[in-house]
Amino acid sequence: xxxxxxxxxxxxxxxxxxxxxxxxxxxxxxxxxxxxxxxxxxxxxxxxxxxxxxxxxxxxxxxxxxxxxxxxxxxxxxxxx
Numbered sequence: 177x178x179x180x181x182x183x184x185x186x187x188x189x190x191x192x193x194x195x196x197x198x199x200x201x202x203x204x205x206x207x208x209x210x211x212x213x214x215x216x217x218x219x220x221x222x223x224x225x226x227x228x229x230x231x232x233x234x235x236x237x238x239x240x241x242x243x244x245x246x247x248x249x250x251x252x253x254x255x256x257x
Contacts, residue, residue, distance in 0.1 A: 183233065184210035190228060193221040207232055 188207040195201045201221030205228055208214050217231050 185232070186210065186212065188228075188232070190219075190223070195221075205231055 186208040188205070191204040191206075193201045193203055202218050203221055203223055204216055205219055205223075206214065206216045215232075215235055217235065219227065219231055223231075
């Protein structure tokens, strides 16, 4: 039996470790949910698969950051096929 209900992802990837000049490294986790919304989070370089899953499960929608920060712009999404 599963401890938590399953969730639908269209895709997920974890970057190679990025070394920061001021200390420990990090990775970028990117995923596309069932509605096509793209999300990204920064995690520790030594993240485990279980920690990536936990990061995706507890993600909350936050501010969208772009070069010109305009909250009126829609979230980046991919078309459904």
